[in-house]
Amino acid sequence: MSAQRIAMRKIREVLRLRLSAGLSIRQISAGTKISVGSIQNILKLAEQHQLCWPLPDDLDDQALALRLYPGSDARPARKFQQPVWSEIHQELRKKGVTKQLLWEEYTRQYPNRCYSYSQFCARYADWLKRQQRSMRQMHRAGDKLFIDYAGPTVPIVCAGGEIRPASIFVAVLGASSYTYAEATWSQSLPDWLGSHVRAFEFFGGCPALLVPDNLKSGVSKACRYEPELNPAYQQLAAHYGVAVLPARPYKPKDKAKAEVGVQLVERWILARLRHQTFFSLAELNQCIRALLTELNDKPFKQWPGSRRQWFEQLDRPALAPLPKHAYQYVAIKTARVAIDYHVQYEHHLYSVPHHCVGEPVEIHAGERLIEVYFLNRRIATHVRQFHPGTTTEPAHRPEKHARHQQWTPGRLMNWAQSLGPEVLRWVNAQLNRQQHPEQAYRVCLGLLNLQRSYPPERLNRACALANREGLYRLKNIKAILLSHRDQLPDPMFVQTSLLPQDHENIRGPDSFH
Structure with missing residues (x-):
């Protein structure tokens, strides 16, 4: 039938x-x-x-x-x-x-x-x-974006005459083979993530899956079965709502689209620029963008249409929309909270809540902010400082430390004056004797806290004795109070009368010849 x-x-x-x-x-x-x-x-x-x-x-x-x-x-x-x-x-x-x-x-x-x-x-x-064998790989529209760097670099003559090589970033959409390329100074993490952001803006949307090579900036540990992604790369993927599936090590067929895209960029763009001299990265990228438009508009040899036409028909409608704000690069560093409840980033110390002492945390360093995360929860935020020093949030201190930090010389002297003038004189002498007033805080607080056991009158008389005798140790004042010396009457100063020098009972030196 x-x-x-x-x-x-x-x-x-x-x-x-x-x-x-x-x-x-x-x-x-x-x-x-x-x-x-x-x-x-x-x-x-x-x-x-x-x-x-x-x-x-x-x-x-x-x-x-x-x-x-x-x-x-x-x-x-x-x-x-x-x-x-x-x-x-x-x-x-x-x-x-x-x-x-x-x-x-x-x-x-x-x-x-x-x-x-x-x-x-x-x-x-x-x-x-x-x-062709490459056709056996089925690529859904808007599904995968293949990413790699071209092998050749492009020399750029800097202002001082120094020649720096520029790396060429290449990204290719799986269904349409629509290609993006740009030059960056290096393949480091900031350049790697920045190229992703600009690629998404070029395509006007986000694919479902990123398929990068096992570059160290993207994959911390390459593995056939369980590759470990760089934390910053994971953060970018989460920001754009995409998944990352690195190609298996030594398996170029996993990213065949990227291999072909790199080859086309090398042949149709870099080869045509080999005789030109560039003096800035922006100048090089301007030329790459012009030739990239020509490459995407070039008709296929074995298929109807071009990369741009296929992109408009297949990939563009299937791409996810871009988020409201572009991803901002954030450096991520792991650290352990020190006993002084601070973590260090680039020679500057930042405080975290004191209960996290000894715990491993993640420091997210942006252009303006330093954020500290513990168990994937933000526990501290500070304005980023670019000089050595310490930034401490008062709320991060333990209660005892917070109370200690509130003391000042003026506050101590006001308290001492309320107990008596001799107490004020003794406290003032202590503050002046030290190189830094804060070194005398403890001994002054020890004296002032004696009012819990002794009335202000006794404390003032004890300080008077100490001031008169030049005693500047706290234990000396405690000894005076324990021995009740402050309660003894003041010594009587008797004026000795002058005896006559010509009395008959007074013998002088002449009497002993």
């Missing part, structure tokens, strides 16, 4: 099972192996043309095809209509498109000249085998 009669027989069977047997659409789909959507379309057309079961005797397959599909080619023919396999292959790259769907569209267009589904799939597989 011919393929076209098989197709029309299935349409008749769908109408019989629905109009006569009264089966549900899903029951008909299970029995005829036709998709639910196609059955719904057939029944909708039958309802529009007011068909009922049994069908009229004069309604043969050709007439039925013309009634249901007026625009189709219903002419009987011995030779089947060959699908355009290149168009079929391109349609399969779109999300949600299957061979079953394309075959059903094909049978509706050529109901009397079509292959069966199994023949359709077999002939497509035969056609696919005759294509």
Whole structure:
């Protein structure tokens, strides 16, 4: 039985099972192996043309095809209509498109000249085998972005006459082969992430998956099964909502699109710039961008259209939208909180909550802010400082440290004055004796806290004795208070009267000859 009669027989069977047997659409789909959507379309057309079961005797397959599909080619023919396999292959790259769907569209267009589904799939597989090996890799629209660096570098003459090599970043979309390229000073992490940001802006959206090479800036530890990504690269992926799947080590076929894209950039862009001398990175990128436009507009040799046309048809509609703000590079460093509840970044110390002492944390250093994360939760934020020093948030200190930090010389002297002038004199002497007033805080607080055990009057008299005798140790004042010396009466100063020098009982030196 011919393929076209098989197709029309299935349409008749769908109408019989629905109009006569009264089966549900899903029951008909299970029995005829036709998709639910196609059955719904057939029944909708039958309802529009007011068909009922049994069908009229004069309604043969050709007439039925013309009634249901007026625009189709219903002419009987011995030779089947060959699908355009290149168009079929391109349609399969779109999300949600299957061979079953394309075959059903094909049978509706050529109901009397079509292959069966199994023949359709077999002939497509035969056609696919005759294509280039790279065609065997199916790339969904907007799915993968392949990333790599070109091997050759481009020399740039700097202002001082120094020649610096510039690396060439290349990114290629899988479905359309639409290519982006730019020059950067290096392949370091900031340049690597910055190139990603500019590539996403060039494409106008984000793919679902990034497939980079095992560059150290992107992959901290290369592994066939469990590669470890750089934390900053993970942060960029999270910002744009993309996944990262590095190519397996020593498996260039995993990123064949990038390999071909790099080759094209080297041949069609770098080779044409080999005789030019560049004096800035911006000048080089301007030339690359002009030649890149030409490369993407160049027609394919074996396929209809160009990279730009395929990009507009396939990848652009499938790309996810860009976030509101572009990713800002943040350097990430791991550290352990010191006993003084501070972490160090570039010779500057930043405080964290004191309960995190000894814990491993992540320092995220942006252009303006330093953020500290513990267990993926932000615990501290500071304005970034570019000079050696210490930045401490008062709330991060323990309660005892916070109270100690609140003391000043003025506060200590006000407290001492409230206890008595001699106490103030002793405290002032202590503050002046040290090279830095803070060195005397403890001994002054020790004296002032004695008011918990002694009244201010005794404390003031004890300080008077200490001031008079030059005692500047706290233990001396404590000894005076313990011995109650401060409670003894003041010594009497008796004025000694002068005796007459000419008294008869007074002998002088002349009496001892």
